[in-house]
Amino acid sequence: MPDVIDPYDFTPRYYQLASILRERIAGGEYQPNQPIPSERQLEELYGVSRTTIRQAIELLMRQGYLYREHGRGTFVSPQKLQKGISELTSFSEDMKQRGLEPGQQILAIDMRQPPEKIRQRLELEASAQEVLYLERLRLGDNIPMGLQTSYTVLPPGQTITPAEVETQGSIYRILQEKFHLIPTEADETLEVALATPREASLLGIAPGSPLLLSERTTYSQYRRVIEFVKIVYRGDRYRYFAKLTR
Amino acid sequence: MPDVIDPYDFTPRYYQLASILRERIAGGEYQPNQPIPSERQLEELYGVSRTTIRQAIELLMRQGYLYREHGRGTFVSPQKLQKGISELTSFSEDMKQRGLEPGQQILAIDMRQPPEKIRQRLELEASAQEVLYLERLRLGDNIPMGLQTSYTVLPPGQTITPAEVETQGSIYRILQEKFHLIPTEADETLEVALATPREASLLGIAPGSPLLLSERTTYSQYRRVIEFVKIVYRGDRYRYFAKLTR
DNA sequence: CCTGGTCTGTGGTAATGACCAGTTAGATTA
DNA sequence: TAATCTAACTGGTCATTACCACAGACCAGG
Structure with missing residues (x-):
């Protein structure tokens, strides 16, 4: 997974971005309870619109990687990575x-x-x-x-x-x-x-x-x-x- | 809850719209497994943008009221209303x-x-x-x-x-x-x-x-x-x- | 010292316009 | 007749712009 958005990729950009951010979190680049760059900064960093940024962040929130605080920022969840979060599994x-x-x-x-x-x-x-x-x-x-x-x-x-x-x-x-x-x-x-x-x-x-x-x-x-x-x-x-x- | 979007209401429009649609479903106006109006139609009906429509629909999907099929439409879930969906409760x-x-x-x-x-x-x-x-x-x-x-x-x-x-x-x-x-x-x-x-x-x-x-x-x-x-x-x-x- | 403004940065909501991607049904063609 | 194409839907993605609401820092006035 490259670190830049590839406009010729079939997969949606917000999905690509989510993967990139997920890796940055897993790699320790973004620390638990520390803020990731703001939406406006991410816009600059990856050359995509705020719409796309927000879609990616919402995805990562649903997956438990991030949480937000209005007026403060978007933060990395301190979750120890634990499998088996009540998802539908066989x-x-x-x-x-x-x-x-x-x-x-x-x-x-x-x-x-x-x-x-x-x-x-x-x-x-x-x-x-x-x-x-x-x-x-x-x-x-x-x-x-x-x-x-x-x-x-x-x-x-x-x-x-x-x-x-x-x-x-x-x-x-x-x-x-x-x-x-x-x-x-x-x-x-x-x-x-x-x-x-x-x-x-x-x-x-x-x-x-x-x-x-x-x-x-x-x-x-x-x-x-x-x-x-x-x-x-x-x-x-x-x-x-x-x-x-x- | 009125049937129109009130721009002077404090609550977000997508939330108001979600409430309206939820009532239409509860009232049987929209039947299980039948499509609700398309996003473009709802845009006309309630005088709000598609952005807002989609936010309302996503909310109702997360709550289990609606489901979508790409290219076909948005449909009412046939779920019998059941309490105790695994939410965090005391x-x-x-x-x-x-x-x-x-x-x-x-x-x-x-x-x-x-x-x-x-x-x-x-x-x-x-x-x-x-x-x-x-x-x-x-x-x-x-x-x-x-x-x-x-x-x-x-x-x-x-x-x-x-x-x-x-x-x-x-x-x-x-x-x-x-x-x-x-x-x-x-x-x-x-x-x-x-x-x-x-x-x-x-x-x-x-x-x-x-x-x-x-x-x-x-x-x-x-x-x-x-x-x-x-x-x-x-x-x-x-x-x-x-x-x-x- | 505290109180209350104001400024700035954050996420939240919203409108608009554009194009992509499945689905379907009717028209067209072999 | 049967297969194919096409047009007109549907939802999905994305960029751009604007303004609102909350948090925090800073500063002026008591």
Whole structure:
């Protein structure tokens, strides 16, 4: 990434500028809680308009790199760089962020009519189409971390084969590459549950052991439900992170 | 809220416009998954520039009311209005959102030197100042929901009296009104824990019962740590909500 | 010594005009 | 008929100019 704006680059200028500033921050050139150059100065420095400058800065603010104070300036956030700020991630990405090698063991995969409760959460009509059912044991560094049950809504007439899931690993990637469906938003709930005998034996713990139960509904860029996922995590191995803002 | 932009209003025009559009959506005038007028049309309709239109729309997108598709239009999100989208809230606000009457029973309140582990999370120097220690039983509709332990950093020399906490209820409000400290960001972790005998008796459950353990570090508008809060919730009574985005 | 102005630099809001980049539907062409 | 092109939308990016609102420093007057 060069240090100047390239007008012949395809990517927007405000995006290029954001990358440059992000590097300056990462490189320690701009220190935490210290101001970066003012908008008017940046205008001079990089030969772009204030409109563009502000777009770049807003992007970096949303990403948590900068904060502003009216009348004072724009400052570098003192955030220790921490992965896993509550963004929408798949289990695979989640594990990688924690520095663990993601793995999985598929227990079931087929197309089926979802039960009534699930059908409602998928916002499907009663004349229900079949959805992809998938039950997987999720591993981190080859150790069972959780048991995941998912119902995925595919475009009518489409299917995903077991082979595809095996090789790709991430359902999200398949959805994106094959159907151009991009998960952009999700609602998640977390609560405590106790392991059933089946869950316990699969996870290698005693029945009745405490679990962290996550239920997630994922929406596409068109605000349609893509999937409903239920995961029970081993209570002793998993911790959930969230970054909240006001 | 009028249906026209008032140039003599103190509030920014893009904010006024956002309110108007939000009402049109709430009133069903703009239907879910249907397009709202294009940016050029809104320019005509409300007599403001496209710059302002776009700011209003971006605001409503961040709030989840609208989504856009390049080349097609701007559409109303089909989201059922749901409270508790992962925003930074206090326990009191949280309870209200769930339709429960928040209550509390203060078990301890004093100024003290925090233990080493806590001091690090508060990002305080070793020459540690005293912080406000508070232990409260949190109630929802007069039923124990959780046990909260908090360490709050006050400006040097300042204190908060038990009376203030009793009457105000919310520490956040006191911080804001008395010290102009606004909580703007927080990091939270959730995991499973088992009730100690003391926790169990306070919460009215059996020792060893599963709990949802939340640890939260809250930051001010100046990106300084305001407080560190640990809450154990009754596993059978509490569920955590989060809204994730990509 | 404090109080209240004023000046200057900061970000915040807004209008205008221009062009780029997807999407769609109707007209045109093979 | 079917494929293609084109024109007219949509939102996305960018430059320029102007003025407002807040913070801080400095200075004059009490």
